[in-house]
Amino acid sequence: MNSYDVAIIGSGPGGYVAAIRCAQLGMKTAIIEKYSVLGGTCLNVGCIPSKALLDSSHHYEDAIKHFEEHGIDIPGDIKVNLKQMIARKQSVVDQTTGGIDFLMKKNKIDVYQGLGSFKDATHITIKGEEETEIEAKNIIIATGSKPSSLPFITIDKERIITSTEALKLTEIPKHLIVIGGGVIGLELGQVYKRLGSEVSVVEYMDRIIPTMDSGLSKELNKVLKKQKFSINTSHKVKSVERVGDEVIVKADNKKGEEVEFKGDYCLVSVGRRPYTDGLNAEAAGVKLNDKGQIEVNEHLQSNVSNIYAIGDVVKGAMLAHKASEEGSLVAEIIAGQKPHIDYNLIPGVVYTWPEVASVGKTEEQLKEAGVDYKTGQFPMRALGRSRASMDLDGFVKILADKNTDEILGVHMIGARAADMIAEAVVAMEYKASAEDIARMSHAHPTFAEATKEAALAATENRALHI
Ligand code: FAD
Numbered sequence: 001m002n003s004y005d006v007a008i009i010g011s012g013p014g015g016y017v018a019a020i021r022c023a024q025l026g027m028k029t030a031i032i033e034k035y036s037v038l039g040g041t042c043l044n045v046g047c048i049p050s051k052a053l054l055d056s057s058h059h060y061e062d063a064i065k066h067f068e069e070h071g072i073d074i075p076g077d078i079k080v081n082l083k084q085m086i087a088r089k090q091s092v093v094d095q096t097t098g099g100i101d102f103l104m105k106k107n108k109i110d111v112y113q114g115l116g117s118f119k120d121a122t123h124i125t126i127k128g129e130e131e132t133e134i135e136a137k138n139i140i141i142a143t144g145s146k147p148s149s150l151p152f153i154t155i156d157k158e159r160i161i162t163s164t165e166a167l168k169l170t171e172i173p174k175h176l177i178v179i180g181g182g183v184i185g186l187e188l189g190q191v192y193k194r195l196g197s198e199v200s201v202v203e204y205m206d207r208i209i210p211t212m213d214s215g216l217s218k219e220l221n222k223v224l225k226k227q228k229f230s231i232n233t234s235h236k237v238k239s240v241e242r243v244g245d246e247v248i249v250k251a252d253n254k255k256g257e258e259v260e261f262k263g264d265y266c267l268v269s270v271g272r273r274p275y276t277d278g279l280n281a282e283a284a285g286v287k288l289n290d291k292g293q294i295e296v297n298e299h300l301q302s303n304v305s306n307i308y309a310i311g312d313v314v315k316g317a318m319l320a321h322k323a324s325e326e327g328s329l330v331a332e333i334i335a336g337q338k339p340h341i342d343y344n345l346i347p348g349v350v351y352t353w354p355e356v357a358s359v360g361k362t363e364e365q366l367k368e369a370g371v372d373y374k375t376g377q378f379p380m381r382a383l384g385r386s387r388a389s390m391d392l393d394g395f396v397k398i399l400a401d402k403n404t405d406e407i408l409g410v411h412m413i414g415a416r417a418a419d420m421i422a423e424a425v426v427a428m429e430y431k432a433s434a435e436d437i438a439r440m441s442h443a444h445p446t447f448a449e450a451t452k453e454a455a456l457a458a459t460e461n462r463a464l465h466i
Pocket residue numbers: 009010011012013014015032033034035039040041042043045046047048050114115116117142143144145163184275276277278279310311312313318319320321322323351
């Protein structure tokens with residue numbers, strides 16, 4: 001039987017990063033993945049394919065809506081070739097997952113293909129083409145998550161679908177009903193809206209992206225309405241029924257009246273659930289909490305001292321970069337180091353256009369905690385860079401402590417906000433004040449100038465260009 005210092009179950013951005021870091025630290029490492037392709041949700045049916053389709057559909061939208069104004073005339077009709085779009089997406093996925101194979105080889109990590117199940121706290125049975133057993137001193141559970149649904153919905157994977165199916169449709173829906181106005185619903189909703197679908201979002205809460213700063217929800221809602229999305233907040237879905245090729249969704253609105261949505265596809269995007277099916281965690285004595293997550297302490301250690309868990313299968317934001325940070329952290333803890341993650345500084349991004357990005361506390365959180373804060377906000381439309389590319393929507397908002405000027409939260413919506421948020425993360429990591437950012441030179445013309453201007457606005461209302 002092969003023996004390892006560390007065995008990792010699951011090869012998503014949590015598991016494969018943990019494996020690389022363990023190998024870098026000199027540990028004999030194995031990774032177990034039930035699918036034949038490494039990379040987990042993120043690379044195969046999550047971050048990467050969704051961004052590939054967002055990019056393709058964005059190019060199409062630009063071509064049909066903006067090229068003429070830019071002085072680019074294309075003779076004949078511009079058409080979507082969905083088959084090619086999906087094929088390109090798949091080739092991006094294949095290249096990316098192929099890169100993980102290379103990294104496993106480069107770092108001399110043994111890869112086992114098959115379902116990993118605990119036999120006891122140091123032995124894992126791997127059920128692949130053959131059954132294998134390995135032994136490991138330390139085990140990291142990185143088994144991720146799967147889409148969740150509502151008890152009365154039957155996901156048939158044809159018309160009533162999750163994100164996984166939405167990434168490989170063979171036709172453009174005429175009317176896509178999206179249940180859940182969170183990250184997945186809005187990103188994939190926007191893909192199909194751009195390609196010509198009518199899109200109706202049905203959201204239970206009183207605003208879309210309800211966990212982000214409410215200013216971002218309001219602005220994104222405004223922009224999506226301009227893009228002709230139908231957004232229905234405060235709607236409680238009560239039934240989803242397929243009749244032939246039609247899907248009928250019934251919901252109660254705020255007044256308690258029944259509203260009916262009829263479409264040809266329904267995307268259920270109401271969150272994801274931790275995944276531990278087949279893991280046989282109980283054989284190792286590992287405890288799960290009432291949400292089905294592996295219960296861990298601040299060192300991501302389970303109740304069994306040599307077994308750790310990371311990523312979507314534990315508490316916290318279900319984000320690839322959070323999973324990866326946790327993978328590195330656990331590898332370093334096993335190696336005897338004392339690493340740390342500041343969860344307040346894990347940024348969140350929605351890759352719609354305009355992009356939405358946040359780090360730190362929201363205004364709602366600061367109000368609830370009774371913090372004395374000040375706000376500096378700057379609209380993207382006041383930037384020369386925004387006018388040059390006709391990306392006028394959005395703003396950057398900086399929240400800073402009223403007494404010390406320390407930045408407590410940065411919330412932005414606009415072109416390239418996903419990349420711009422990195423400046424805010426660095427600033428907050430170094431406990432910068434709003435004035436620190438206000439005094440730093442930002443290249444002109446860039447979208448990042450909005451961050452400087454918002455910082456100036458937070459610093460004695462000194463914004464220059466509004
Ligand atoms: P996963 O990536 O879920 O990997 C777990 C792996 O474990 C899987 O490969 C699974 O097959 C394997 N596994 C499970 N059980 C076993 C077992 N018993 N034996 C062997 N293998 C097993 N996050 C972002 O940060 N940015 C984004 O842009 C983004 N976009 C997304 C878009 C979509 C459509 C979706 C669905 C998710 C997106 N996410 C995004 C979330 C991101 O994909 C997850 O947070 C991330 O993949 C979690 O990583 P993980 O390693 O914890 O688990």
